[in-house]
Amino acid sequence: xxxxxxxKIIAHHVYDPSHSDxxxxxxxxxxxxVNVDIxxxxxxxxxISLREFEKxxxxxxxxxxxxxxxxxxxxxxxxxxxxxxCALMRRFAREQDLPHHxxxxxxxxxxxxxxxxxxxxxxxxxxxxxxxxxxxxxLGAFATGMxxxxxxxxxxxxxxxxxxxxTKRFVYTGTLQPWVGGKDLxxxxxxxxxxSGALYQAMEFTGPAIDALxxxxxxxxxNMAIEAGAKAGLFAVDASTESYVAxxxxxxxxVFASDPDxxxxxxxxxDASTIEPQVALxxxxxxxxxxxxxxxxxxxxxxIGSCTNGRLExxxxxxxxxxxxxxxxxxxxxxxxxxxxxxxxxxREGLIEAFIEAGAVVSTPTCGPCLGGYMGIxxxxxxxxxxxxxNFRGRMGHTDSEVYLSGPAVAAASALTGxxxxxxxx
Amino acid sequence: MSTDGKTLGGRxxxxxxxxxxxxxTDVIIPARYLNMSTxxxxxxxxxxxxxxxxxxxxxxxxxxxxxxxxxxxSSREHAPLAIKGAGITCVVAESFARIFYRNxxxxxxxxxxxxxxxxxxxxxxEMVIDLxxxxxxxxxxxKSYTTSPFPPFIMKIIQAGGxxxxxxxxxxxxxx
Numbered sequence: 001x002x003x004x005x006x007x008k009i010i011a012h013h014v015y016d017p018s019h020s021d022x023x024x025x026x027x028x029x030x031x032x033x034v035n036v037d038i039x040x041x042x043x044x045x046x047x048i049s050l051r052e053f054e055k056x057x058x059x060x061x062x063x064x065x066x067x068x069x070x071x072x073x074x075x076x077x078x079x080x081x082x083x084x085x086c087a088l089m090r091r092f093a094r095e096q097d098l099p100h101h102x103x104x105x106x107x108x109x110x111x112x113x114x115x116x117x118x119x120x121x122x123x124x125x126x127x128x129x130x131x132x133x134x135x136x137x138x139l140g141a142f143a144t145g146m147x148x149x150x151x152x153x154x155x156x157x158x159x160x161x162x163x164x165x166x167t168k169r170f171v172y173t174g175t176l177q178p179w180v181g182g183k184d185l186x187x188x189x190x191x192x193x194x195x196s197g198a199l200y201q202a203m204e205f206t207g208p209a210i211d212a213l214x215x216x217x218x219x220x221x222x223n224m225a226i227e228a229g230a231k232a233g234l235f236a237v238d239a240s241t242e243s244y245v246a247x248x249x250x251x252x253x254x255v256f257a258s259d260p261d262x263x264x265x266x267x268x269x270x271d272a273s274t275i276e277p278q279v280a281l282x283x284x285x286x287x288x289x290x291x292x293x294x295x296x297x298x299x300x301x302x303x304i305g306s307c308t309n310g311r312l313e314x315x316x317x318x319x320x321x322x323x324x325x326x327x328x329x330x331x332x333x334x335x336x337x338x339x340x341x342x343x344x345x346x347x348r349e350g351l352i353e354a355f356i357e358a359g360a361v362v363s364t365p366t367c368g369p370c371l372g373g374y375m376g377i378x379x380x381x382x383x384x385x386x387x388x389x390x391n392f393r394g395r396m397g398h399t400d401s402e403v404y405l406s407g408p409a410v411a412a413a414s415a416l417t418g419x420x421x422x423x424x425x426x
Numbered sequence: 427m428s429t430d431g432k433t434l435g436g437r438x439x440x441x442x443x444x445x446x447x448x449x450x451t452d453v454i455i456p457a458r459y460l461n462m463s464t465x466x467x468x469x470x471x472x473x474x475x476x477x478x479x480x481x482x483x484x485x486x487x488x489x490x491x492x493x494x495x496x497x498x499x500s501s502r503e504h505a506p507l508a509i510k511g512a513g514i515t516c517v518v519a520e521s522f523a524r525i526f527y528r529n530x531x532x533x534x535x536x537x538x539x540x541x542x543x544x545x546x547x548x549x550x551x552e553m554v555i556d557l558x559x560x561x562x563x564x565x566x567x568x569k570s571y572t573t574s575p576f577p578p579f580i581m582k583i584i585q586a587g588g589x590x591x592x593x594x595x596x597x598x599x600x601x602x
Contacts, residue, residue, distance in 0.1 A: 044460040048503050051463070056597070057592050075463060081461035096592040131525055147503035147529035153593050161579065194447055196495040200524050228581045284448060371457035371500070380477060386556055390499060392452045394475045 001025050002259035004167040005234050006202035009256050010034055013125045015159045028166040028265075036066070038120055039143075039154040041130030043071040043082070043109055044366075046089045049129055053155055061096050062158035068119060069093055069101040070110040073367040076105075078374040085413040106364040110224060111135040111307035116339055118248030121257050122237045127154050132307050132389065134225045138218035139245065140237035141254065142202075145226060165202045165231045166265040167258075172209035172323070174273030179423045181317070182217030183309060183387065183407035186224045187278035189270065191288025199229035201265060204258065206236065209272040215244045216313035220407075223308045224389050227285040237383025241323070259400035279385070279420060280405035281392045291422045292409060298330075301384040302415035303396075305336025305363070306370045309387035309408050312345050318412040319351035321423055322358040328418035333360035334376045336368065360415065372396050378403075385414045437556050438515045438536075440487040443473075443480060444549035447493035451505040451526065460504055465511030471560065472508040475523050486513035489555065491547045493519065497526025506530040518562060520544045531580055534588035538562065543571040 001369070003026075011026045015033040039061075046069055054063075063068045069089050074082035086103070093101030100119060107113065111132050114120045120136045127133065129151040137144035137298070146160070154160045170189060173205040190197070203225045218235050225233025233240070237254050237255045245253070276290035306319045315337060335355045337343035343365065346352050348389065355362050360395035369376030370388040373385035378384055378397030384404065386396065406414070409423040416426045444453060453476045455468050473480035490509060496519035506529045509517065516582060517530065520541040530537040534556055543562045546569070547553065554563040560573040576584060586592035 024539060031577055044457075044504075047463045048507075056594055058597070079461060085463075089453050090467060100568060129503075131499065131500055133501075145501040145525055147501055147506075147532060149503060149532040149589050153589055157597070199495065199521065226499075229498060229523055230460060240561070259559065365541065371452070372462075373457055373460075388451070390450075390501060392450045394456055395452050399475045418512065 002262040004202070004262045005140065005204060005236065005256055005258040006142055006167055006232060008167060009123055009125060010162065010164055012254070019196065026164045028164050030164040032162060033159050033163065034162050035123055035159050036127050036154050037068055037124035038068060038114070038126045039151060040068045040070070040110060040114065040126065040130065040133060041148070041151050042073050042130055043086050043089055044073045045073055045129035045148045047085045049152040049155065050088060050092050050154035052149045056152065056156050056190055060157040063157045064096055064098050064169065066158070067098055067155055068114060069098060070102045070113060071104065071107050072109050072365065073371065074373050075366060076106065076364060077130065106340065108342065109307045109367055112310050112342065112356065115139060115219070116248055116341055118245070120243060121249050121251070121253035122241060123253050127151065127160055131226045132223050134230065134233050135210035135219055135223040135307060137222035137225065137232050137234040138215065139241055140235060142232055142234070144231050165200055167202045167204050167328055168198050169204045169206060169264045169267045171267060171269045172205070172207040172272040173269065174209055174271050176209060176272055177276065179277050179409045180275055181407050184275055185272060186221040187280050187285065187288040187321060187405060188275050190224065190228045190285050191278070191280070195227060195284055195286045196229040198225065201230050203228065203230045203233040205233065210235065214313060215240055216311040219311065224285065228388060241280070268395030277407060277410050277422060279410060280391055280392050282402040282404065285389070285391060285405060294420050297420040298383065299385050299414055299419060300331065300382040301376060301378065302331055302333045302411045303369050303376055303384055303386040303388060304334070304408055304411050305338065306367070306388040307338065308389045310336055310338025310342065312342050314387065314408040315342065315346045315351050318408040319354040321409065321426060322360060322410040323354040325358055325416055325426070326397055326416045327359040330418050331415050332376070333415040334363060334369065335360050336363045337365055340366055363384060369396055385420055387411050387412050417422040437554055438487065438489065439552065439554045440489040440515060441485065442547050442549060442551040442553050443484065443488060443490045444547055445476070445490065445492045448495045448498055449492050450499035451502050452499055454505040455502065455508040460502060460511065465507045468504050468508035469511030472512045481512065484512045484514065487515055488513060489553050490514050491518045491519065491544050492517065493544060494521045496522050498523035501525045503529045503533065504536045506533055509565050510535045518544055521571055531583055532589035534584070536584070538573050540573045
């Protein structure tokens with residue numbers, strides 16, 4: 001039977017107590033238990049997972065090598081309670097002898113870090129207590145966010161229940177316009193189908209424009225699949241993927257591909273050559289508009305970073321625009337490299353210097369302002385343009401503040417002009 | 427406040443707190459409170475960014491009714507924990523975001539998909555919910571709605587009281 005990428009990965013991970021070698025044929029809607037390759041939690045979701053893990057009465061995690069804990073949301077600790085949460089996670093990591101516990105100094109934003117470190121590979125099933133776990137779909141892995149209790153069970157048993165999702169396939173044709181990247185494609189797509197447009201489904205991103213898209217752009221797109229309600233966002237493995245994984249992978253991996261005739265819920269064709277840089281207006285990611293239709297929107301803050309756009313390529317785009325210019329005096333421009341490695345690479349390339357000379361600040365890796373944690377909270381009536389993933393009411397601070405989502409080019413251009421701007425303007 | 431979640435088998439009766447579409451987990455429990463993780467602490471801030479009355483006026487046994495895509499956004503289990511901690515016994519909506527759906531089932535917070543009952547309910551209505559029979563009654567409208575049953579596997583988790591007790595039992599029987 002012809003199957004999609006998502007169905008094949010899941011089928012090869014179905015838990016089989018009898019240990020037979022057969023791979024079951026699955027259909028969307030089937031409820032099954034799957035073996036997981038990586039289980040992930042962070043400093044705000046792990047505390048609940050660890051509490052629930054204890055209730056299971058299990059002494060050890062199923063495999064210390066497959067459990068990843070990252071202190072990234074409120075770390076370096078923003079207050080005493082956050083410090084307690086990180087301490088709890090640190091204690092557990094030591095007790096369980098977990099090699100993949102990333103604390104301040106090694107840590108980065110989890111969904112920039114795991115693939116950079118080669119922990120997640122094509123063909124994997126990855127579950128994480130963070131909704132943006134879907135990011136790893138860019139590698140041709142089946143990766144999905146869950147809650148802390150699910151993750152506690154996965155940490156203990158190495159498996160979790162799952163419903164096989166339908167697949168919705170997106171085919172992007174044409175050549176991208178200047179300044180258009182993965183963020184613009186995904187905002188455009190969410191604008192088209194809505195924030196529940198792929199509810200419970202796997203989004204599959206294909207087509208010539210995707211083949212030409214960088215890995216950074218693919219991670220950005222997969223990252224925001226959840227903003228359309230999707231369970232996962234997947235890309236086929238190609239030469240770009242293989243070259244990204246080469247030198248990072250420390251274990252073998254398996255490459256799966258969708259059969260061309262596999263039944264899918266829907267195929268949506270998008271002429272990507274018509275897509276302008278996008279901006280999602282408050283208070284939903286589906287409120288995407290082409291930059292030419294946004295109008296005059298003054299901003300108080302520009303945030304460049306996050307698990308969506310905190311990669312080296314994103315910082316290069318932003319620095320390219322900011323270099324030799326000055327951030328508008330009414331704008332706080334906050335740049336957050338996604339990991340220590342991204343930070344170091346940016347430093348060596350001179351990007352950090354360009355940011356600081358332009359009047360931007362550069363932070364240690366953290367999720368910080370994206371979810372209104374710290375490092376850039378908005379006051380009532382303030383407005384930010386941000387390369388993050390959500391613009392819900394109150395997401396970055398006061399309930400009467402506003403977040404406009406964009407890619408790094410629009411965010412950097414806007415930081416210079418003081419209003420939401422096309423990079424063509426600067 | 428009841429936080430045991432063992433409501434199955436009994437009928438639930440409570441005041442409706444009605445909300446719209448796409449109620450995200452950031453408004454259910456804002457991230458500034460994610461440095462805490464107990465249901466009791468979180469309940470004090472539940473819904474405060476869209477409905478400041480909720481946390482102070484909610485009573486044990488009350489019911490939340492939402493629109494489409496209830497619980498979208500972050501995977502934070504703090505969201506259903508806050509709702510459960512506030513004494514809410516059931517959430518009814520036109521549809522749920524999938525992580526919220528899992529989380530609610532896993533922690534033993536009953537949730538029901540029922541588009542018609544959700545659309546027709548108004549804030550302050552009284553609902554009576556019979557989970558076993560799959561029936562919701564809106565007493566103001568004097569109208570009953572039938573809900574689709576949970577898949578058997580999910581029903582087992584609910585009957586066990588959540589994913590942790592379910593898994594404990596599974597692990598025990600595998601060893602025994």
